[in-house]
Amino acid sequence: MRELTFAEATREAMEEEMARDPTVFLWGEDIAKQGGVFGQFRGLAERFGLERVRDTPISEATLVGMTLGAALAGARPVFDLHFADFLGIVMDEVANQIAKIRYMSGGQLKVPLVIRAPDGAVRSAGPHHSQSLEAWVTHVPGLAVVAPSTPADAKGLLKAAIRSDDPVLFFEHKALYPRKGPVPDGEYLVPLGKARVAREGKDVTLISYSMTLWKCLEAADRLSTDGVACEVVDLRTLVPLDWDLVLDSVSRTRRAVVAHEAWRFGGFGAEVAATLTERLWDRLLAPVGRVGARGVPIPFSPPLERYVIPQTEDIVAKVREVLGERPRGASAAARLGDGGRQAPGGPQAGRGTGGEGRAPSGD
């Protein structure tokens, strides 16, 4: 199968949908002449013209309101928010208008629009250009929320989002744009609301999406060398959520870890963990683990950023925790091949004693 980057895959989705449906429009800052900050819109203005692919001024609140107005008036607009962090600027339009207008109207109106929101931390973009804010919008009923991890899914989901008659918030992790992956030839859609099993396993289910999915796969690789078989579930769409697949996986593995780059506290993982606990209490062998960013803004300096954002080793550590194989003694730590991060002070140290906060060399 041919390989495309994530950015190219989304560009192809836009191009196909704009060619297919003349009511699809694309608006945003730096998208037409520049082709997007990440090259994800390159060539679209040349093909479809500066009316349909429109560079806008920095007026996000009004532009998102206009996106809604256009959707109500028979268009299928796609708005690029430039950075997900700018959700703060457009939150009234998103939460009070877009999410509610079909409901408030008693179902008279439909709202076929997509807001694309590049999110996540990459290359020290700092506190205003690094956030993962999906929990802000999953908390508001009426918004579909999509966060793909692969180029193939990005393309298929974006096409499905554009064709959806309901509003879609489409989060694209900035670190994913240059990543390559296989993308099928020809027309295909990935339906909203369907998760996928990215890796099969029997011991524990890792539930994730977007960039953190790749860290989960890496964690699964590492754990497999110790004989731990992780199942990795890529949610792909957070709302509507594919509970069937998630519940099925966790009821088989009986243990689960939810991981995302957004803040752990109040994050989407909390919703997943709470529901798993409610629904599978009798099946679970351990509390559902959660991995997410630490509770501070995403800092600038590389070591600070790396420390705040969840890393593969944090996922590995959390999996070990829910496996009940906390590093209580030398044997457990040795069997798990612990790199040390989970067991400060080394194999001999019990929890909470000695050497805290010191990452051993090699971490």
Place this chain on the structure above:
Amino acid sequence: MPRGRGEGLRRTLQKVRRRRDLATVDALGLYRTMVRIRRFEERVEQLFLAGKLPGFVHLSIGQEAVPAGVCAHLRPDDYVTSTHRGHGHALAKGTDPAAMMAELYGKRTGSCRGKGGSMHIFDARLGMLGANGIVCAGVPIAAGAALAARLLGQDRVAVAFLGDGAVARGPFHESLNLASLWKLPVVFVVEQNAFASTTRYEEAHAFASVAEFVRGYGVASHRVDGNDVEAVYRAAGDLVDRARSGEGPGLLEAVTYRLRGHYVGDPQRYRTREEVEQAQARDPVRRWREVLRSRGVPEEVLEAVEREEEERVEAAVRFAEESPLPEPEEALEDLVSDPGFAGWERTYRA
């Protein structure tokens, strides 16, 4: 209708029409719209005070000339966005008073099946894209509808009704800039009713005239006595025609006065009774009635209009009273449209 009386009225009207430039049918149509809004809202006020209506209501009594004069120029497929004080805009656009009244009662037969209420009247078939609980939110929505109309090759226009309070918000200014930049077929109608909630216009704005201010954005504008329906009608006609013919957006500043409080029950500590009484003298409905009389429209014609509108509103109240309340579970309907999204319900209820 008995043939005799109808014929008489029609002949009288034909005679009067020949004498005036604002055709008497238009003039009477404006009167009818204003009377409909006035009767509807007076009745809503009574019903609210009698405890019949849940929530709270914002009345536009005293401002009827603005929606009447503006919407007279709109086609059924033109777009309108409205405000929290939006009964008049919906009625002037043609929304069925019975469906609206039922919505105010929270009944299943309401315009929005009881999901929206007074502040959220929608009528998709008439391009009524919503009254709105957020001040200024309708302004970009109208601009977006106008942009879509143009991109889709239609000659529809969009009208955003807003109060002077919305002029203090950023999206108003962004919308004016974008509408002018992109020459959008949109008309912004500012109902300058002297108050944003309890704050006077002068206390909230650094400029005296919105119409004058927005010329800096390159937006064509008029400032008129918003209690003079003929002045509103003419100015709106100019701006709607310009917008429809591709000459770009317009703004109409209609200076009027909110005769009632911000909401029904407002203690109104921010103004005196005398001020309100003085403003009553400029009541736009009574004024237009007097103009019509002075132009030779017979009293019986005006009374017939008043009677019909009274009956229409009473029928609306009866319809609302007799309609059933929704079943509680209906609260879970209407969130999304895609039937493929059956997963939504279970997402939230897992």
